[in-house]
Amino acid sequence: MKRTHYCGQLNKSNLGQNVTLFGWVKSIRDHKKILFIDMYDREGSLQILFKDSALDNLRNEINKLTPESCISIKGKVIERDTDKKNSKLPTGEIEIEASELSIISISPSLPFDPDNSKTSEEIRLKYRYLDLRNPAAKYAFKIRSLFAHSMRETLIKDGFFEIETPYMIKYTPGGARNFLVPSRNYPGKAYALAESPQIFKQLFMISGFDKYFQFARCFRDEDLRAERQPEFTQLDLEMSFIDEENIFSIIENCIKESCQKVLGKTINTPFSRIEFEEVMSKYGSDKPDLRYDFILQDITPLFNLVEADFIKKGVASGQAVIAIAFPNTPQLNRKSFDAITSKAINCGSKGLINLYYKDSTFVGAIAKFLSENFKSKVVSELNLKDNTNIFAIMAEKSKCLEIMGRLRAEFIDLFAIQPSTEYAFCWVTGFPLFAKSDDGEIIANHHLFTHPRIEDLKYMDTDPLKIRARQYDLVLNGVEIAGGSIRVHNPELQTKIFKTVRIGDEEARDRFGFFLEALKYGAPPHGGIAVGFDRLIMELLHQKSLRDIIALPKTQNGQCLLTEAPSQITEKQLRELHIKITE
């Protein structure tokens, strides 16, 4: 029982060799006196030929065969006649003339065809082990594996230690909701599953490990989205005696090398950088998709010139008008326009203004209100060319930007605009350190250990909302794939920050006691970043859902359709855990 080759790896260089293969039957084409089996394994598929006395001898066995059965074949690699080669198959120049066949296990017909991508996800997740038989899945998980390996390799080469942190940890309030693991030994107490290794990696810096990384599973009990799973993988790292530049270059290099090695794709470094304020005003989002260069434009002053009442009133009451223009796009039909308008309304807009510019004239619902003065100004300010759609909304400025930021992606989709590049990486920096909560309180925007920018420290007592953080996100094609910061290592500054967000000594001790204690003992300056590894792979492979690159994902409601987790637990288990179910 020894495999000599993978099916998918044989080619003309193996001609004449006797091979032993293990794999699955894809299809059987029986011509009675001659018969073909397409056989595949994880590396690809291959045609097996049965004829003459070998076919006569194996006939009984072959008649039992069904597609997707597991078999082994012994035979000889032969070249196909020129007119019998199959250029669609990597192994199409050769075939195996079989001398032996053994059936390892017969499969009944599958509940669905693994190669048919139209099959509903519900069925595919229920039989995920069959779904994963398809070549696209094999490719995705091969890339994922190689990428993890390559990232690990570059970090080890850069002097990082890979250190594990516990998953079952002490619950600390704030942040994402935790999954809880009730304790058997301590009635009423529970572990929390770690939502990230954040606090531990900072402890490692205080321990003097200097450079730490880990592929860490993270658990968050929050509602799911296409790019969120309740458990996911972060490439987490932290370094001492560094600043932002060190983090950027470590990550850029790690991604660049891995893309080159694993995907054969060249990524340009350094990645572009953009400040939070700029990214919000230009793209209306802190995770801009820079494969497209359309930017939002504030045309509020121009709209003063529009004679429509609702616009005059809006602008007079301090609302802003934000526009975006799409040259070389067709005029929208009623249906498309209504669809996109309702999206705008769903995002909180009152409506959507659309003007179409063609042959030096404007078409649209508000066209009749436009003065010549307005027209000539808008043409020059927006640099309008023929066949351009201009969309605008009017609202409070930050709301406007946010809504337009979302619509930007919708328009790009609607007009099927081709991206200018395959991968657009960018760093977003200069996030505000604090934000104002709904009830007017000052709260931390990121987490409480984020270091303020040195030049903004002076606002701490006077105008803390003006302080920018030494925080950075990495964005790829409009998806946030990493985030991190330089941390506070000075206990006095830490106390000041707590004070600003009105966390008293007692609360601080309660929530972060062991960590604040640790900070006292000669903490080095440090910072780090966590890469959403699943999202990175998803984006690199242009997948729309995290489920495509997680082997055994959960549904939007957090169920595993294969194993049916979560499942009912018994009275006995509950008793052991000192838990009573009410209701």
Add this chain to the structure above:
RNA sequence: GGGGGCGUAGCUCAACUGGUCAGAGCUCUGGAUUGUCGAUCCAGCGGUUGCGGGUUCGAGCCCCGUCGCCCCCGCCA
């Protein structure tokens, strides 16, 4: 917690406003076939229209409830 989409044969889908609407392709089963390659040809099997109520002479279609899947908002520092 909220908004939207979907659920019909093993799979993918169809069935105009409620009335020959239980249908197709693929899979599957049987047969034919010496160069096929998601083979082809012939024949056949296959249904609690997610589930439970209701309206109606009559429901896949309308109404109420419920379950499940997907997308989004809130949420996820």
